[in-house]
Every structure is written in C-alpha cells, then in structure tokens.
Amino acid sequence: MMRFIIEKRTTKSKYSVFIVPLVSFAISLLLGAIVLAASKANPFAAYKAMFEGSFGNIRRIQYTLREAMPLLMCGLAVGIAFKLKFWNIGAEGQYVSGAIGFTWVVQFWTFLPPVLLLPVGLLMGIIAGGLWAGVPGTLKAQWGVDETLTTLMLNYVAIGYAEYLYIDHWKAPFGNMGTPKFPDAAILPSVWGRVHAGVFFALALVVILWFILYKTRWGFELNMIGKNPKAARYQGVSIKKNIIMAMLFSGAIAGLAGAIHTSAVAQKLTTGVNGNYGFTGIIIAWMGGLNPFGSIIVAIVMAALSTGAGQLQIALKLPEAMGAVLQGLVLLPLLAGSLFNEYHLRVIKKGAE
C-alpha cells in the first residue's frame, strides 16, 4: 500500500524553474486545443493561424511587439508592488490616469512650444499615474486600508472619468467620441515600422528595475519588507515610507505606459483607452517570477496570444475572444505547477521496517 504526501522541500530545486513552466505551457496548449475542438475548429489549424497572426511577417511581428510594450511596462509596474506583497490591482486605473495626464497637456497646454509637448506630456503621465497609485498606497501605509480593494475600485473611477472626458468634456467637435487627434509633435515617433520609441522606455525600465531590485540597498529593503515586514521593521526599515515610494513608482510606470501607448498608437483619448493591460500586467508580473527580465518573454507571449487571435477570426472565422481564453488558460496550469517550487511528492510505503 503506498501513499503520496506533498511535503515541504528542504532545498530549492533548480529544475523546477525551467521544467514547471514548460510542462505547464504544454498543458495549456492541450486545454486550449480541447476548447477549440469543442467549438468545431481544428486545433492545429488554429494554433498555426495564431502563430502566423502574431509572427507571420514583419508587420505582424512589429504589431506583436507594439502590443507587448504596455504589457511589459504594466508587468514591471505591478511587479514592484508585488515585491512588497502589496497587491496593486489598480494598474488599469493608473495606466488610464497616465493617458489622461498626457492628453491634458497636449490638448490644453497650448502655451508650450511644440517640441516640449511630448516630454512634458509623458512627464504628466508619470505624475498622474504615480498619484493615482500613491493614494491607495498612503491609505495602506498610514491606516492599513486594504489595498486589494482600493486599487480595484479606483480602476473604475479612472476609467469612468476618462469616459466622461472623451465623450463629453474634452470631446472633439466632430464625431461620436474621442478627443481631437494629437498634433504630430505629440506623437511618439516610430523606430521600426509599427514599433515606436516607447520600446526604449520599456527596455530602459527593465534594466533600471533589475538594478534597483537586485543591486541596491532600496531593493534589499523592499525584499525584506515583502518577505517579512515584521523583521524589516525591527531592522529599522520604514515600512510606511517604502510602501508609499514603491506605489508612487509603480503607478508612475503604469502611467507612463498609458501615456506612451495613447501617444503612439491611439493618438487621442478615446474609447478603449484601457486595453486591459493593467490586469494582464498582474499576470505577467507573477508569471515572470517578479524578475524584470523574465517579464520580457512573458509579455511577448501574452501579446502574441492576443494579436494572433485576430488572425483566428480572419482565417478560421473564430471569435477573437479566443485569445483571452488562451491567456487565461496559460496561467491555470502554471499556478498549479507553482506548488512544486516549495513542495515535492514523497511516496510512503506502509508497514515497512
């Protein structure tokens, strides 16, 4: 008679970091295939179409990369907060705040010389996003207000306010909705086809964040707080200050993402300003193992899933929502597999000895 026990590990396993994600991804593809087959679609044809849709030619690769940028940045933004075990579910709202901040400058700061529109706009996006995250951060740091809820609620406040702006208050005179299109000076230039200058910001942030988290004293303190706040405080680390600073930083990055994407892609504030990047960013942060470099790969994969889904509709007449289905599916086996980072199976034979 045998019995399986799930037991805590005594040593970290090197293999689990690689094998687990690979096996999980394989399982996700399998599950996705089941869903596809159940809707009378050929899984192989579907996956092939998705791959072609996201990487099939240069233009599509550019499109995928362009989509990966806001995902990556939101992933980085959320990742910083998560390092502190601060559940910033508000990246959506911080992203939108950044877009609003950018639009405000571009549309109304007409006293600025055109060459300054872009930098000042981006700066305002950073400030707006930072503040939008700083509020729940301060509430948590100072009074212990639960951050999962406050950040969540503020998402919809920001999204709703943006809606008010582009439908009503800031609407362009003609058309159903949306602000006037940004002047050319305020649009981020492209660097490679559809890929715009935002890619520099994104990559720079990856390096900056990596440096901060792994090399500096502040990163050391953030690590301490996330892993054992009591011990951190006992060592003289100020939990309050760090939560607020980390949240300001987190929101700032998300805000920058919003400003960049609105400038380069949407080129005005309009419906769809919140492309779900904030929520997906949470997934990316977690999947990337809270490691900035890991987030790059994950962001590209997630972007590919959604751009590839567009091709599904064209080639196989499948709904585009399949992309979202797969994105969700990718996570579930990974979550299950995360067990093996901390535990392993042990077999117990009964009655021996």
Add this chain to the structure above:
Amino acid sequence: MNQTQSVEPIVRMENISKRFPGVIANESVDLTLMQGEVLALLGENGAGKSTLMNMLAGLYRPDSGSIHIRGTHANIQSPQDSMALGIGMVHQEFMLVGNMTVAENIVLGMKDLPFVPDIDSINARIIELSDRYGLKVDPQAVIHDLSVGEQQRVEILKLVYRGADILILDEPTAVLTPGESHELNNIVKIMLSEGKSAIFITHKMDEVIEFSDKVQVLRRGKTVNICNTADVTPKDLANMMVGRDVLFSLDRCPYNPGGVKLKVEQVTVNNPLGGRPLLDDVSLEIHRGEILGIAGVAGNGQQQLAEVITGLVRCDRGNIYIDGMDKTNNTPLSFIKAGVSHIPADRGAMGIVGDMSVGENLAMKKYRTKEISKGVVIKKNFLRMFADKLIDTFSIKTPDQGTSVKYLSGGNIQKTILAREIDSCGGILIAVYPSRGLDVGATEAVRQNIIAQRDQGNAVLLVSEELEELQMVADRIAVMFEGKIMGTRNVKDTNTEELGLMMAGAVSRGA
C-alpha cells in the same frame, strides 16, 4: 502501585518512528501508560516529545510502529479518531479561536452536535464541569478577552467535556506562575482520582519530581530511560537528558558596573483594547558592564519593555534615555544607530527573513555601512566576505552563506541572529528569551556570549522565563508582574522563593 493481577496499560505505543524533511523526530520509541498514572515525558527542546504526543492526538501520523489504546490496536488518522478514543491534548500554543466564545470553542467539531446546537444546555454542562474540577470560566466569555491562565482552563475543560480520560499536557506550566502550577497539579490529581490518566511534557526537572509518578526521558528522538520518579534526582535526569554532566556555572569577570547607559523612567504603555496598561509606570537603569535580568511569567509586559526600548512600540508616558540623551518614541532606526542590539523573543517571526539567505540575514544590521555597500549599491563580494567571517566566528552550521536561512536548524538560526546582533552591538544588548527552544549546548553558547558582551563593558537586558538562567547569568534581577516592576534585587541578595512571590504579584518589603 502494584496491581494484584497484570493490567493492560491504557496507552501502549510500540516502535514509533516519524521523520520530517531533514529531521528524524522520533526513532523506534516505546511508551506505556497505566491507568491512573501521571507520566512525565522529559527532554530538551527538539527531543521529539511534542511530536510523539501529536501522533497520539492524531495531528501527525507515524511513519511506522503501532498504537494500542486499552489493549486494542488503534488506527489514529485524525484528531477526531483520537478524541473518539478518549485522548485529549492541551498544546503549548492553545488551539482556540480568538473571536468565538468559550462554549463555541468547547463544542467545535463535535460529531454528535445537533444541527442547531442548544446553547443553554451546553452552558449548563460547562458550568457543571468547571465546578467539579475547579476550572472557573464563563461559558459566554470571548476567548481573546481571557487571560492566558483562563484560556488554559478552557482548553482543559474542552477535553473533559468531550469525555477525554487520557490527558496530554504540553509544557502546561510555561504560562503559569508557581502558584498557578500548583493549582493545575491539584486539578490533575482530582482527575486521576476519577480514573483518568495523564502524560505531561516538560523540560523542567523539578516539575517532573513534583508532579509525576513515572518519567520517560527522550533525547534526539530516542528513549534514553524510563524510571519511577521516586527513584531519581534532578541531577540524574539532567544527565539523562543531555548525556553528559551539565555545567551549572559559567565563567565571568567580577561585577564592576560603569555609568548608567540606559535609563527607563516611568514608562507607561496603554493597552489599545482597554483594561490595565501593558507597562505600568516602569522605571529601571542598566549600567555599562552589567546584566539586568527581567524575571516573570511571559505576558506580563516583558515583550513591551523590550519593544519600547527598541522603538517598536510607542510609550504613552515616560522617557527613555541612552547615554543621557532622550530617545523616547524614536524610530527603530534611531535606536539601532544609538547602539541598541536586539535578540527578539520571536526569532522566526521577527529575527530573520526566512526566504533570504544566511548571508543576507547576517548583513541586515550593517548593510547600510561601508562594510557592505558602496553608496546605494550593495556589493555582493563585500557581503560574502562579511558573512563568511561571522559564520566562522560563531560556528554557524550552514552549507553556504547563500542558503536560505529557513533551512537551518533552530539552534543555528539563533546563532545567526546572535552573530548579527553581537557583531553590531554598539553598547546595549537586549536579549529576550534567547535560549528558548535551544538544546543545552546551544544554550551554553548563548549565555557565554551574553556574559562576554557584559565583560566587554556593554549594558545587557536579559529577559528570561527561567529563574535558574537569570540567577546564573544576571547581576541584578527585576521582576515584572502585570506590567509593573515588583522589585529589583542584586542576584546575590535574593532567592527563588522571594522572586517567585514577586512573580505572582506579592509585593515584598523593602525596595
């Protein structure tokens, strides 16, 4: 206690073994308990006593071996199985739900509870039992409003209510004053007279002598000896526990205190939940080159005292001076910069960050200094050198300074904390229950280190639950009870009896 015919033991554990990841908790242990008997299970921390009993109580399952209750083989898979056999255990950490009432806690999980429990009849039965055994509690009181002693009574009532007649008590007197311990002994004796049996786990030899009929000594998971209590002395027991002659004295320099390093003046810390203050008008002084011991049952304000002196808790009144400078209510960082080192009571929760490496934990006090960082950047090679040095000096057993500290044994974790705090000590060392849970070898090392700090001229505050330890190590002792200092004495001018009375709240004559 000879029987005329051979009687089946009420509990018989045969050849029990149990291991956890990285540790063999019990190895081929046999245990026998006769009805109406009190068996003391003696051993150092980590000897395997609690694990063994947890298997009787259904919380763990043995890897091999068998258990027989009242002569029949028992397959204990869960706490419910154990309770069904009449076994009940009171753990060191109480198993109570804080925001529920006494009655709710007592009947929680009972199999034959009706869909809608009849609160009135439950209350009545609780009152009846509490009268019978002298365990006074109010069935409708909420647990977190009760004192520790009262909570323990609830735990015992829980067992009795559910018909337990084999009682297991895990270090029950750790949370009681000497007086309350005697009361507990009487309660247990009443139960024995009704035919119940008891096993109690302890590491205190004098308790074994006073409370038990038989004693079984465990060491490193194995049985060392089983004997009648009447036939042994504390010294015999100590030797069995440890395996060699235990040193009962330590090397130290003569007592030659310098000026006042730390002064606590009329400090009061109110209880946020109302009621009596956690620290009540506490005043004391510690000189350079002196160890001031704080005695008292845990929970009488010692923790708050340590936390107020390290900036972790605000005081509502009073002042704290270090080298004459007012540091009252400063931040923890400010106290650290003033030279205060702190070995916390709760080493796992506060003293280390389990998921970080040994090296990182060692560096947590000094990472802001040039020894480890250059500007804002932490230099990994500086850190490595720093850590290796400390690991060597303090003989910390670890595969590598990069291993996560949570994988180390309890003793080595404490050594890590000790190393860090002593290395960075700038004049004041605050040690709270530093030898709790350590084996005798590690305990000796801790005490020697503390005395060495004092010999070097530092001021040391030592909080301990063991009067024995304080009498051995400290120069002066202050006793705390309900947040107040009952009295301060030179170690040489007092004795256990006087200290014990103060611990129980009796005000003594003289200052």
Add this chain to the structure above:
Amino acid sequence: MMDFITKLLAATIAMGTSLTYATLGEIYTEKTGILNLGMEGTMLMGALTAFATAYNTGSLFLGLAGAIVIGAIFSAIHAFLSITMRANQVVSGLSITMFGTGLANFLGQRLGPQTNNFNLVGMNLQSKFNNIAIPGLHKIPVIGAFFDVSLLTYALYLIIPFAWFYMYKTKYGLAIRSVGEAPRTASAMGLNVARIRYLYTIIGGMFAGLGGACLSLSFTPSWNDNMTGGKGWIVIALVIFATWNPGKAVLGTLVFGGITSLQFSLQAAGFRMVIPSQFLGFSPYLITFLTLSILTIANQKRKSLFSAPSALGTSFAIDEK
C-alpha cells in the same frame, strides 16, 4: 414622485437580486478563508450559460441549472488551485476571471443560431422570469415594489435569512467560521479544513453563476459581450460592506443597485444632466472606495469592525510543523 421612487426601487431590486446572490456566495467562500477574485468571470459565464441553455432548449429552469453547474465548475478550479495546489489566491482568481470572461465572450459567438452566424448577441428568449405581483400587497406605495418581483427575487426572501441563520446558529456555520479564523485549531478539533473550503467555495461559485443568470434571464433578458460590466468586482466590495455577515448582504446591494438604477432612470427620463451620467456610472466604485477608507481610518482601534476572517487568503496544510 412616489411613482418614480417605486419604479426606482423596483429597478434596484431587480439589479440587486443578481448582486445579492453573488455576494452571499462570496461571503461564504471568504468566511472559510478563500478569496475568490474569479467572481466577475464566473458571473459572466453563468449569465452566458443560462442564456445559451435557455435559448437552445426553451427552458428557463434548465438555464438556471446550467448556470449553477458552470459556477460550480469554475469555482472548483479555483478551489483546486488555491487549496490543493496552494497557489496564490489573488492570481488564481484573476486568471479565472480572465479565462471566464474570454470564454464567455467566445462562446457567446458560437452557441447562437446559424441564422445569426452562431451569434447569441441580439437574440431573444421565448420567455423570461417575469415579475409576479402578490395581489393587494403590491399596491402599497413604495414598499409594494418588494411584492412585485420575479421568482428569483422571491427566492432570496427565504435564502437570505436562512443564510444568516446557517452561519450563526448551526454547527456548520460554527465550523465555517472557525476554519476561516483559525484553520489549525479547526483541524485539531477534528474538522476537515480542505473539505469545508472546497465545499463553500463551490457553493459560492454556484451562487455567482445564479447571480449571472439573474442578469441574462430576468434583468435584461439577452446576451451581450461583457454584460456583467464589472459587477463581479462590486460583489467583492459588497462582501466587505456586509462585514462578512450574510444578513447584512442586502444593505450594500440595495445601495449600489440603487445608484446604478438611478443612473439609468435619469437617462431614461431624459433629465438634463447636472451630474454627467458617467459620474453616476463610476460613483458606486468611488463610494465604496471612500467608505472603506473612511471607515478603516475611523476604526483604527477597533479593527474588529472590519473583521475579515483572519486566515483569508492563506493556505493551510496538515502535516506541516
């Protein structure tokens, strides 16, 4: 004026029904210590399943049954990940929402009639859960609105008190509360923590599915992409408002249902916007945010007012030291 208020109340109750079902479910789930942020996805899947089943079979009750089953399945996944696999509950819940939302929108375009390109959007049911008026009572001004509601709402009049009673007066409720508060103790007392968490997480999901079904079978009997529109997130807020007490679940839902209905009613009545409609749109979220913050700040000393179950969001295992 009275008429307007009564109509407003009626709309509030109709919308509140959906929210209340889901809130009750999530309260039970969280009381055992499991945080299920998969509410939004589960509700949407419930709405879709109910509509698709009812549309294709013609039976409303089969639609309800489908929603309940789907809710159970989705929350079972979350339970499996959170309890057995000890995964991060926040990420697990969000993944399920993402998956559920995507799947619902996807299936919404595959389960319709061939005539409409398999799309369910824009299709109508043969019947819906109509309001049933209780003779006499329903004529009372204002309060009469409570007696002219659908079967789904009438069911709540029984379910809510029972949910309260079950939690606080029965032995099962005692077990639930102990598991969420002190799982180690509950386990030592003989309760099977994992089983209890599984059970009530799944039941919570069933109620979430029901909540979604209320939307697509009664409130606006139709299907649209993302028709829950974030209500699943409001449910998470409502649980906190109710301080995890099933008896208080109604209060929050009435308030939110009220504000949202007010927004629609004003628009429908053609009132010139003094407050832009988008503001009303996000006001429930803003109010939740403000109230939560203010109450937490004001109750610094007595945190027990916001007594979340102490073990909420953590995992528990028996054989660990």
